[in-house]
Amino acid sequence: MNGLALLIPIALALGLSALAAFFWAARSGQFDDLDGAALRILIDEQPTAPAEPEE
Amino acid sequence: MTAAVHPGCAVPLETTVLVVDGLRCAGCISKLEHGLAAVPGIAAARVNFTTRRVRVDHLAEVSEAEILSSIAGLGFSAHVFAGEGQDASKRESRTLVLAMAVAGFAAMNVMLLSVSIWSGADGATRTLFHWLSALIALPAVAYSGRPFFTSAWAVLRKGRTNMDVPISIGVVLTLAMSLYETAIGGPHAYFDGVVMLLFFLLCGRFLDSVMRARAEDGVSALLGRMPLDAAIIGRDGTVTRRAIDEIAPAMHLLVAAGEYIAADGIVLEGTSEIDRSLVTGESLPEPASFGSTVLAGTINLLAPLTIRVTKAGRDTAIADIARLMESAGQAKSRYVRIADRASRLYAPAVHSLAALTFAGWFLAGVGVHQAAITAVAVLIITCPCALGLAVPIAQVVVAGALMRRGVLVKDGSALELLAKADTVLLDKTGTITLGRPVVTGGLPETPWERAALLAVARASRHPVARAIEHALSSVEAAEASNLQEIPGLGIAARIDGVEARLGRPDWIGAPEANGETCFRLGDYPVRLLTIQDEPRPDAAEAIRRLKQENLACEMLSGDAAPIVSALANRLDIAGSARMTPDSKRAVVSELEANGKHVLMVGDGLNDGPALKAASVSMAPATATDVGRLTADLLFLGDRLMSVPIAIAAARRTMHVIRQNFALAVGYNLLAVPLAIAGRVTPLVAALAMSVSSLLVVGNALRLRSAAR
Numbered sequence: 195m196n197g198l199a200l201l202i203p204i205a206l207a208l209g210l211s212a213l214a215a216f217f218w219a220a221r222s223g224q225f226d227d228l229d230g231a232a233l234r235i236l237i238d239e240q241p242t243a244p245a246e247p248e249e
Numbered sequence: 250m251t252a253a254v255h256p257g258c259a260v261p262l263e264t265t266v267l268v269v270d271g272l273r274c275a276g277c278i279s280k281l282e283h284g285l286a287a288v289p290g291i292a293a294a295r296v297n298f299t300t301r302r303v304r305v306d307h308l309a310e311v312s313e314a315e316i317l318s319s320i321a322g323l324g325f326s327a328h329v330f331a332g333e334g335q336d337a338s339k340r341e342s343r344t345l346v347l348a349m350a351v352a353g354f355a356a357m358n359v360m361l362l363s364v365s366i367w368s369g370a371d372g373a374t375r376t377l378f379h380w381l382s383a384l385i386a387l388p389a390v391a392y393s394g395r396p397f398f399t400s401a402w403a404v405l406r407k408g409r410t411n412m413d414v415p416i417s418i419g420v421v422l423t424l425a426m427s428l429y430e431t432a433i434g435g436p437h438a439y440f441d442g443v444v445m446l447l448f449f450l451l452c453g454r455f456l457d458s459v460m461r462a463r464a465e466d467g468v469s470a471l472l473g474r475m476p477l478d479a480a481i482i483g484r485d486g487t488v489t490r491r492a493i494d495e496i497a498p499a500m501h502l503l504v505a506a507g508e509y510i511a512a513d514g515i516v517l518e519g520t521s522e523i524d525r526s527l528v529t530g531e532s533l534p535e536p537a538s539f540g541s542t543v544l545a546g547t548i549n550l551l552a553p554l555t556i557r558v559t560k561a562g563r564d565t566a567i568a569d570i571a572r573l574m575e576s577a578g579q580a581k582s583r584y585v586r587i588a589d590r591a592s593r594l595y596a597p598a599v600h601s602l603a604a605l606t607f608a609g610w611f612l613a614g615v616g617v618h619q620a621a622i623t624a625v626a627v628l629i630i631t632c633p634c635a636l637g638l639a640v641p642i643a644q645v646v647v648a649g650a651l652m653r654r655g656v657l658v659k660d661g662s663a664l665e666l667l668a669k670a671d672t673v674l675l676d677k678t679g680t681i682t683l684g685r686p687v688v689t690g691g692l693p694e695t696p697w698e699r700a701a702l703l704a705v706a707r708a709s710r711h712p713v714a715r716a717i718e719h720a721l722s723s724v725e726a727a728e729a730s731n732l733q734e735i736p737g738l739g740i741a742a743r744i745d746g747v748e749a750r751l752g753r754p755d756w757i758g759a760p761e762a763n764g765e766t767c768f769r770l771g772d773y774p775v776r777l778l779t780i781q782d783e784p785r786p787d788a789a790e791a792i793r794r795l796k797q798e799n800l801a802c803e804m805l806s807g808d809a810a811p812i813v814s815a816l817a818n819r820l821d822i823a824g825s826a827r828m829t830p831d832s833k834r835a836v837v838s839e840l841e842a843n844g845k846h847v848l849m850v851g852d853g854l855n856d857g858p859a860l861k862a863a864s865v866s867m868a869p870a871t872a873t874d875v876g877r878l879t880a881d882l883l884f885l886g887d888r889l890m891s892v893p894i895a896i897a898a899a900r901r902t903m904h905v906i907r908q909n910f911a912l913a914v915g916y917n918l919l920a921v922p923l924a925i926a927g928r929v930t931p932l933v934a935a936l937a938m939s940v941s942s943l944l945v946v947g948n949a950l951r952l953r954s955a956a957r
Contacts, residue, residue, distance in 0.1 A: 202381065206358060213354040220346055230298030236275035 262306045267327040269303050270885040284323040345455040348393035352448040355389030363441040367932045379431040382440035393447050412592035415599050419628040426625045437622050442629045442934045449634035449942045456641035479511035496561040504549045513565045514556035516541045524548040570830050586662045588640040603627045606925050623927040630924040635941040639909035642949040647902045650956040655885040656895050663881035666865035667899035669846045676851035677806035682782045688720040691778040700727035701744045701770045705751045708732045709740050747771035789820050791889040805833050834858035852876040901955040909945045916941040
């Protein structure tokens with residue numbers, strides 16, 4: 195029973211923190227473009243000066 | 250990503266959202282974003298690959314047209330995104346996804362506790378775990394159940410019912426029963442079942458709202474394109490600008506080059522060309538001179554015109570079409586979505602089953618408590634999670650597949666209606682044809698002439714000149730001087746001291762003047778250029794496939810009979826010529842009245858009423874605002890094959906939806922007798938619900954490759 199008294203609150207707290215993280219992610223638009231996010235990882239370089247168009 | 254440090258960052262930026270065609274890979278994203286960010290005046294561009302849109306932040310002085318041409322320069326085609334009014338459905342999606350997250354969290358944690366109860370926790374431990382479950386489930390249901398409770402309450406107050414009423418009653422009764430069981434230390438608490446049920450139902454709702462969030466709604470763009478004021482010439486010859494509703498028939502309007510014409514009228518003075526693309530979808534401009542009739546909403550292209558107003562305000566042709574559109578659209582509003590039809594049968598069946606179970610057990614003498622527990626088990630086992638997922642999951646999967654093929658589906662019910670379509674009516678200009686002029690013959694052969702022609706054509710923004718430029722894109726232009734565009738006649742220039750002219754035959758000195766475009770360089774012979782609006786490259790093939798799928802096809806056009814029948818013969822399709830917006834609508838309405846389900850494919854404002862009157866409608870993404878806003882499906886690119894592909898995919902979707910219903914009903918047939926007999930425990934309920942939902946989802950995923 196003592197173990198339970200410790201473990202159950204921990205389990206709930208972990209779950210709640212994941213829920214809070216999801217709320218933050220959904221609110222800040224992380225899921226707005228799922229297909230795009232999968233492709234963006236393939237874009238290798240970031241232009242340092244956008245005024246200079248890269249090929 | 251590409252947030253450039255812009256020198257004018259203190260200046261407020263404007264945001265334009267565009268739909269882009271031709272986005273295929275990561276390279277496209279970076280090319281478009283970086284390319285746009287490099288354009289002076291554009292601060293940043295962000296591509297949303299899922300919705301095929303790009304959001305451009307730019308200075309106010311950069312116009313929409315400039316952004317569109319920069320995108321074209323990067324090798325993509327883009328259209329202005331008309332539906333800004335989609336914020337509401339987006340907010341709904343977000344509320345639902347958060348509710349879904351809470352329900353999911355609660356379901357997982359309650360399940361954790363339930364598993365230990367199922368594996369034998371007893372006595373004080375079981376009661377403690379039940380209380381903990383209640384502690385998680387009650388706030389979770391209060392939060393994530395809101396979409397169902399509010400909607401159920403709203404219809405109940407009006408004395409009607411919908412799918413949410415049995416769901417809400419089931420959830421509330423089950424929770425109350427479980428709380429009571431927990432309080433008396435009994436074994437039958439269904440907290441896990443309740444939150445899991447909400448989770449699955451919210452998944453279905455969320456998918457459904459994702460479909461609708463893609464819809465571009467708002468129909469008011471039609472009259473938004475009209476100018477707000479117009480230059481009116483008074484009796485004494487003075488020109489004043491007056492608001493558009495002050496214009497009355499018999500007034501004289503002065504329309505500058507590049508301006509929208511504010512009223513229907515007759516030309517009194519001036520020679521110009523009129524761009525009627527907004528009204529007819531026809532991109533070849535029409536010449537206008539003394540005595541020609543012009544329509545409100547068209548654009549005067551070349552030179553100032555003086556117009557005597559014949560009809561203004563609500564009497565103009567464009568306002569007429571707007572009124573026709575309001576009165577059309579009966580077929581669509583009558584349609585009841587398949588999920589709603591299912592729920593109409595479902596709610597009374599479930600409630601009477603539960604009530605009968607309660608009455609039966611009570612009469613059998615088991616006591617109120619035992620009878621209520623059994624009735625609640627019936628309610629929860631019949632709760633429609635598989636049924637709620639059956640339709641939206643299939644529609645979302647197929648909408649994603651179609652989007653990858655360049656077809657945007659605005660609404661799930663559009664797919665249901667598309668599957669039922671048995672007649673396809675196609676507009677000619679802009680739908681079967683590309684809607685833009687293409688040079689089909691008569692180009693000079695000698696390199697020197699070709700170089701000169703390109704140099705002259707490049708000087709003009711005229712659609713014909715643009716077509717020539719496009720046809721000669723592989724040629725290097727010659728050096729031209731003294732370039733001069735003469736409105737209504739053509740372009741003249743000197744190339745290496747030799748006179749070059751592109752324009753009307755009589756102006757160039759061609760032997761016979763038959764309305765074609767001619768080109769002459771110095772003493773070379775006159776070149777007669779044939780410029781036509783060509784059918785889409787795969788038009789014949791697409792029409793053949795439509796016929797193979799047992800669809801009756803017909804072409805409707807506002808053009809003259811010879812042009813229509815020539816194209817009809819070439820594509821092997823029946824054709825009707827000289828159709829007005831109202832006669833197109835009449836054809837659609839008559840077919841609908843005879844029990845046919847019409848798919849109307851069109852793009853112009855003149856197709857608007859027909860698009861609205863048809864069961865389901867489709868438009869190319871290059872269509873006029875009206876076409877794009879009215880149509881249920883849009884297709885990107887030049888391929889007409891998108892139409893048969895969409896129909897085939899819709900039919901496959903309905904097939905899978907029917908299978909899903911069969912799965913859901915079959916599950917109920919198995920589980921309900923058990924529940925009525927009182928053999929269902931919380932463990933059985935949880936297993937049955939998740940297995941049936943997973944089956945439905947798995948079946949729908951087969952549609953991923955349905956867009957063929």
